[in-house]
Amino acid sequence: AQxxxxxxxxxxxxEGASLELRCNYSYGATPYLFWYVxxxxxxxxxxxxxxSGDTLVQGIKGFEAEFKRSQSSFNLRKxxxxxxxxxxxxxxxxxxxxxxxxxxxGTRLTINP
Amino acid sequence: KxxxxxxxxxxxxxxxQQVTLSCSPISGHRSVSWYQxxxxxxxxxxxxxxxxxxxxxxxxxxxxxxxxFSNSRSExxxxxxxxxxxxxxxxxxxxxxxxxxxxxxxxxxQLSVL
Numbered sequence: 001a002q003x004x005x006x007x008x009x010x011x012x013x014x015e016g017a018s019l020e021l022r023c024n025y026s027y028g029a030t031p032y033l034f035w036y037v038x039x040x041x042x043x044x045x046x047x048x049x050x051x052s053g054d055t056l057v058q059g060i061k062g063f064e065a066e067f068k069r070s071q072s073s074f075n076l077r078k079x080x081x082x083x084x085x086x087x088x089x090x091x092x093x094x095x096x097x098x099x100x101x102x103x104x105x106g107t108r109l110t111i112n113p
Numbered sequence: 114k115x116x117x118x119x120x121x122x123x124x125x126x127x128x129x130q131q132v133t134l135s136c137s138p139i140s141g142h143r144s145v146s147w148y149q150x151x152x153x154x155x156x157x158x159x160x161x162x163x164x165x166x167x168x169x170x171x172x173x174x175x176x177x178x179x180x181x182f183s184n185s186r187s188e189x190x191x192x193x194x195x196x197x198x199x200x201x202x203x204x205x206x207x208x209x210x211x212x213x214x215x216x217x218x219x220x221x222x223q224l225s226v227l
Contacts, residue, residue, distance in 0.1 A: 032213055043117070043203055043218030051213045090156065098207060098214050099144060100169040103156035 002027045004093050006104035014112045015083055021076040021107050023091030032094030033074045035065055039087045086111045117206050117219035125225045131192040134222045136204035138185050144209025145187040147179060150201040162187055163209045199226045
């Protein structure tokens, strides 16, 4: 069955430090992959997506992600985090493109001043 | 352009009751998807409607149902509520015609079942 694993439930980084959030997926075909962010009391906002082409994708708010087929991974990175990046981050696989998403359990990001 | 609107924002019900949640998509969007978010199970796909037809379905019992109207607004209904139905219910809208398109999420309806 298709699944998404985010190994880190909670990560704390200092403001200005680099960030990498891990995501591994299990899916038979070429996946549609997404990263979403959720701030407290809010819905989800798309950060970036991948389904073909260049394996390094750029998103909003300075985030990027790299698709590695050999490792079944789609890790999210940011070179320097800001206090406003504190939120929960979800990796997702699209089973019918974007129309049916399987989400990982999420990684809660805390930023130390 | 107005975003995805979900009403009500909060809802409290008791076991055995039924509830209807509403979602108004972004103007021009024809696809509406519903997700359940709980601390234990995370985000789970319920169903997706496109042009008034259910196009995709998740693994939820028949107590969970939905529909979509001709103006693309969607409602989700849960009958015979159970304590485990307490969750944040999110809807998302999109054009519905491209596999990799962006979903726009509402802020959700927080349902508490007592």
